[in-house]
Amino acid sequence: MKFLHRFINKIKPSFEKGGKFSKLHSVFEGFETFLFVPNTVTAQGVHIRDCVDLKRIMSVVVFALMPCLLFGMWNTGYQHFRSVGLVQNPADAVQSFWTIFWFGFWKVLPIIVVSYVVGLGVEFTAAQIRGHEINEGFLVSGMLIPLIMPADIPLWMVALATIFAVVIGKEVFGGTGMNIWNPALLARAFIFFSYPSQISGDKVWIAGLTEGTGVIDGFSGATPLAIATGGTGDTAASMTVESLQQQLPSIYDMFMGFIPGSIGETSKLAILLGAIVLLITGVGSWRIMLATVIGALGVGYLCNLFAANPYMALPPYYHLLMGGFAFGAVFMATDPVTASQTNTGKWIYGLLLGMIIVVIRIFNPAYPEGVMLAILLMNTFAPLIDYYVVGANINRRLKRAKAKS
Amino acid sequence: MSRIIKLRKGLNISLKGSAEKILGKVPMSETYAVKPSDFPGLTPRLCVKQGDEVKAGTPVFFDKNADKIKFVSPVSGVVEAINRGERRKLLEVVIKPDAEQVSEKYEITADLSESREQIIELITKSGNWSFIKQRPYGIIANPNDKPKSIFISGFDTAPLLFDIDFVLSEQQQYFQKGIDVLGKLTDGKVHLGVDVNDFASCLNNIKNAEITLFSGKHPAGNVGVQIHHIDPVNKGDIVWTVDAQHVAMLGRFFSTGVYDAHKIIALCGSKVKRAQYYRIITGAKITAFSDLIDHDGSVRYISGNVLTGTAVNKDGYMGFYANRLSVIPEGDKYEFLGWAAPRLSKFSASKSYFSWLTPNKLYDLDTNLNGGERAFVVSNQYEKVLPMDIYPVYLLKAIFAENIDKMEQLGIYEVIEEDLALCEFVCTSKIQVQAMLRKGIELMIKEMS
Numbered sequence: 001m002k003f004l005h006r007f008i009n010k011i012k013p014s015f016e017k018g019g020k021f022s023k024l025h026s027v028f029e030g031f032e033t034f035l036f037v038p039n040t041v042t043a044q045g046v047h048i049r050d051c052v053d054l055k056r057i058m059s060v061v062v063f064a065l066m067p068c069l070l071f072g073m074w075n076t077g078y079q080h081f082r083s084v085g086l087v088q089n090p091a092d093a094v095q096s097f098w099t100i101f102w103f104g105f106w107k108v109l110p111i112i113v114v115s116y117v118v119g120l121g122v123e124f125t126a127a128q129i130r131g132h133e134i135n136e137g138f139l140v141s142g143m144l145i146p147l148i149m150p151a152d153i154p155l156w157m158v159a160l161a162t163i164f165a166v167v168i169g170k171e172v173f174g175g176t177g178m179n180i181w182n183p184a185l186l187a188r189a190f191i192f193f194s195y196p197s198q199i200s201g202d203k204v205w206i207a208g209l210t211e212g213t214g215v216i217d218g219f220s221g222a223t224p225l226a227i228a229t230g231g232t233g234d235t236a237a238s239m240t241v242e243s244l245q246q247q248l249p250s251i252y253d254m255f256m257g258f259i260p261g262s263i264g265e266t267s268k269l270a271i272l273l274g275a276i277v278l279l280i281t282g283v284g285s286w287r288i289m290l291a292t293v294i295g296a297l298g299v300g301y302l303c304n305l306f307a308a309n310p311y312m313a314l315p316p317y318y319h320l321l322m323g324g325f326a327f328g329a330v331f332m333a334t335d336p337v338t339a340s341q342t343n344t345g346k347w348i349y350g351l352l353l354g355m356i357i358v359v360i361r362i363f364n365p366a367y368p369e370g371v372m373l374a375i376l377l378m379n380t381f382a383p384l385i386d387y388y389v390v391g392a393n394i395n396r397r398l399k400r401a402k403a404k405s
Numbered sequence: 406m407s408r409i410i411k412l413r414k415g416l417n418i419s420l421k422g423s424a425e426k427i428l429g430k431v432p433m434s435e436t437y438a439v440k441p442s443d444f445p446g447l448t449p450r451l452c453v454k455q456g457d458e459v460k461a462g463t464p465v466f467f468d469k470n471a472d473k474i475k476f477v478s479p480v481s482g483v484v485e486a487i488n489r490g491e492r493r494k495l496l497e498v499v500i501k502p503d504a505e506q507v508s509e510k511y512e513i514t515a516d517l518s519e520s521r522e523q524i525i526e527l528i529t530k531s532g533n534w535s536f537i538k539q540r541p542y543g544i545i546a547n548p549n550d551k552p553k554s555i556f557i558s559g560f561d562t563a564p565l566l567f568d569i570d571f572v573l574s575e576q577q578q579y580f581q582k583g584i585d586v587l588g589k590l591t592d593g594k595v596h597l598g599v600d601v602n603d604f605a606s607c608l609n610n611i612k613n614a615e616i617t618l619f620s621g622k623h624p625a626g627n628v629g630v631q632i633h634h635i636d637p638v639n640k641g642d643i644v645w646t647v648d649a650q651h652v653a654m655l656g657r658f659f660s661t662g663v664y665d666a667h668k669i670i671a672l673c674g675s676k677v678k679r680a681q682y683y684r685i686i687t688g689a690k691i692t693a694f695s696d697l698i699d700h701d702g703s704v705r706y707i708s709g710n711v712l713t714g715t716a717v718n719k720d721g722y723m724g725f726y727a728n729r730l731s732v733i734p735e736g737d738k739y740e741f742l743g744w745a746a747p748r749l750s751k752f753s754a755s756k757s758y759f760s761w762l763t764p765n766k767l768y769d770l771d772t773n774l775n776g777g778e779r780a781f782v783v784s785n786q787y788e789k790v791l792p793m794d795i796y797p798v799y800l801l802k803a804i805f806a807e808n809i810d811k812m813e814q815l816g817i818y819e820v821i822e823e824d825l826a827l828c829e830f831v832c833t834s835k836i837q838v839q840a841m842l843r844k845g846i847e848l849m850i851k852e853m854s
Contacts, residue, residue: 001741033777037743041736041772045822045839046829047711048418048564048733052755053776054833055744057783060757133777177780177834281757285785341784342796390799394814397794401639 001036008032026127030134054176057283058136064277064284065143065331067270069108072263076104076151079260080207085216090258104151107207108263111146111158118159119145122166126175137176137183137337138166144184144331147264148324148372149191150199151207157195161187181379182338185372192372200368202226205260223260224248224322225361225368231311232365241313254321265327268320275330284334287346288353292329293320295354303362311362319358328371329354338379342389349385353378409601410634412621412792416754416827418564420711420733421767424671426571427681431697434690437480438497439465442715443725444535445843446544446850449476449495457484462509462532462664465498473548477532479666479687481507497722513662517585524589533658535725536651540632540644542846543821552645554593554636557584557652559608560600560619562626563710563823565673567728569649570606572669572682576653577607583656584614587647598631608649621792629824633793638818648726670723672697674711674732675769676704689723691730703735705772712826713839736773744776751775754790754831779834787828787838795819797828801838804845809852812845821846 014020015028032038034055042049077100078093087093093100119142127134145162165187170179191199202222203209209221230236231244249259257267265271278284300316307313319325333339333353340349353374360370367373441449448469453459459482464475478484480502488496511531513519519527525548528534539546546552561567573580587595594615599608601618609616617635619625628646638644647655650668657665666687673680676699685693691706698704700719707714708724711731715724723730740746752760752768760766787797795816803811822839829838 005739005741035742037740037773037775038777039737039739040774040777041705042774043837045837046826047705047707047714047716047731047772048420048770048830049773049775049835050753050755050831050833051743051748051751051775052753052757052831052833053744053835054779054782055776056755056757057833059745133779135779137782175780177782282755283757336784337782339784341798343785343788346785390796390815393794393796397639397814397816400637401641 005036008035023128026132026134027124030124030127033133054136055139058139060277060281060283061140061331062143064274065140065147065264067273068147068264068267068327068331069143071257071267071270072147073104073108074101075257075266076107076207076263077101078104078258079151079205079221080104080107080209083206083209083216083219083221084214085219090256103207107151108146110155111149111153111263112143114155114158115145115162116142118162119166122163122171126166126171130175132175135176137170141165141183141187145187148184148188148262148327150204151263152204152210153191153198157191157198158187161190164190177337179337180383181376182332182335185332185375185379188372189376205262221260223368224254224318228311228314228318228322228361229365229368231314232309232362236309236311239310241307241310244310244314248318248322251321262324262327265324268326271326271330278330278334284330285336285339285346287343288334288339288350289329291347291350292333292354292357295351295356296320296325296358297354298351299355299358303358316358319361323361323369324371325357328357328375332371332375333378338382340382340385340389342386344392345382345385345389348389349378349382352381407599407616407618409618409620412619412625412630412634414789414792415562415622415625416790416831417562417622418711418752418770418830419765419767420564421675421769422673422677422680422732423566424568424673424729425679425681426568428669429679429681429683431683431685431693433502433686434693435501436485436690437478437482437500437502437686437688438690438722439476439478439500439688440497440722440724441466441476441495444476444545446542446847451487451495451498453478453484453487453498455484455487458482459484459500460507460509460664461666464532465500466495468545471547473529474534474545475529475532476535477509477664481505508664510664511658511662513659517582517589517659519589521589524586527659528586528655531658531664533655533664536647536655538646540629540638540646540821541818542850544850546643546645550643552591552593552643554596555587555591555645555647556596556598556628556632556635557587557614557647557649558598558626558628558631559606559649560598560603560626561710561728562600562621562623563712564623565671565710565729565731567671567673567710570603570608572650572728573653574607576657577610579656579660580608580649580653581611581613581656582660583647583652583654584611586655586659587645587652588613591645593636596631596635598626598628598635600626624790624824624827625792627824629820630792633819640813640818642818648728650728668728670727671729672732673729674707676700676732676734685723687723687725690720691717691723692720694730695719698732703737705733705735707731707733711770712830713823734769734771736771736775738773740773755833774835776833776835778836781834781836783833786831786833787825790827790831791825793819793824797825797838800845801836801841804841804848807848809849812849817842817845817849 165183169183169186303312356374449466459478468474482502485501486499597614601620709727800815
């Protein structure tokens, strides 16, 4: 690696002030520190430092997302071949595993490339304008964005949404660490409200289904959530909770992820693997994950008690398996910047989040999925929750002083 | 039976090069120095000039804002140099010791029958007042205040063990005397915090002090943490603190009437050939230890512990409050893809590395920053290593915003740099917590005076 380091040192001057490429200083520095942890030593304060840094934390999250990504690629292919009638169930798919995977791979890879190239481009530009070092935050956002998109999303939309998320969601507030909303979810919300037909309905979740060529008769690409919405409103009258459960994919399929949905959200098994990584390393907050699950189950049980339609009567654990709940609770809600930052706050934040997700799902037929909106809403309120938690600390201190005097 | 307080939060950093419990001797240093920078917030006024002859205990400068408080020469000799920095700021008064040492002497009754005022007069005049610090702010106490209580920590939990029990083992009667003297300065209690595992400690036999036993990791041995759990500092309160060894030195002064700046320090760290304890005189030049240190490569010499100490040059001087000379390697080298590597030889409180799997391993850490400075991202990291009911990040943000009210509400009166040093160590975003906190404290002093 000496050779590489010598090379970097050789080209370094042209990126410094007055050099030919001084406009690319932040970019150069970003790449240099990526390759080599710099020789900076502690100047004041502590003389030794923990070896953890933001690059490590962010790469742990990206690593934890890998099972979701790989499964998502396979499932994109699987769902497509299912729609054209080439496979019926996962067992059929074993022989043609690589065909299926490669189909999905080539479908998903461009989305990832667009997300990273566009997002990092904005990030680099912003860092250069401000004269800052490049922040590692987008390494995670850039992976999250593709994983919460439908496989058939037009690439220009991904690009536009990414720019919106990074500029309006992050850079205007001052960059990583200063943002109010989770940038990846903001990208999805942007598409959701700007191009609703591209990100809702029964057809968008499966690659090629919108075009419709070769699709077998009677094939429905409906997600479990869309089916479950059938258990409310006018259609509910002719339905019991048992018939609704029969329409839904099996628990096994929903857990394993053999269902239509956003690229990375379908397999609860893959998400669980990621969750284990986040929990062991302590990078994701167990308080938020647990509280979100408790909140969702709690409202689910309440709905069971007062069930007015089959959806309300659905066993609460269905909510953990359908849609983006698991992915949101593990990877989105736990974003340390946009979640509550105090431990008490995290419990409140998680509980409310879980509750609101289920409330939106069941009681608002306009939005079959509540995770995105619920997280963005709770992101908005997280500082308020912390404000009161910290306020309680201030009051304890005041009370202590009064008790003395 | 003493009260036991269990602290769950904290972090022990196990480093190579702990001092062995052997007391060694080093020859007298070629020079000694008194440095105003050892005393935060002090504006010094010189009272000697180059070439003056001084005894051990002769004032060399005093506090401009409280001229009673004298800072004295640790040895008898000649003022060799008065070193100044930018804008003629006084950096150090350097004294070359005589072969024959003479000290200032004072008349003191054997049974300590002096009044509080007389005792304060004796302590300030003799140059021993700088032992006594106050909370809030961690500055030298004001002799005109009456503290609600006085705190002494009887154990040190910072990295590279400094065993106060060992250091005081032969000075127990002086330590007791020091406690008795301090008892005269407050109407409240003199509190002594002792490590619950140290049941053999000589400190358990001390009288006239309220002993509280603590169990927990660093910073359980920090006096600030102990105050927080025993008798917290509220707005308007003043508490005094004294380093355990300084209590013994105070007691020695009141027993003998002679100014005597001898103290014991631990020479420690992975760059030390024989890590053990040495008896020195306060303000010694560290070249006295030169033969005992491995100077290969770049080396950092720290007067104090690796979390809160001050970096000094190879020929620098020991700080006034320092109980350790820690010597560790500098980290001025590049590491290829270090953030992605397993880094088995490095230590992290984060479980994204593997050091949590080997809790008994000793580490040889260098001074590399291990990353770049960022905005706050990771939450609940500081709280895990701070056993106090304080939200450090919110306090730091209040300091950053220079919001005096918020700083006060969030507990700035209760902490000084050493209490938040671990927060700085574990910080993923490499924020300079201690420097920020001192800035906030300075702002408080300015605004509240």
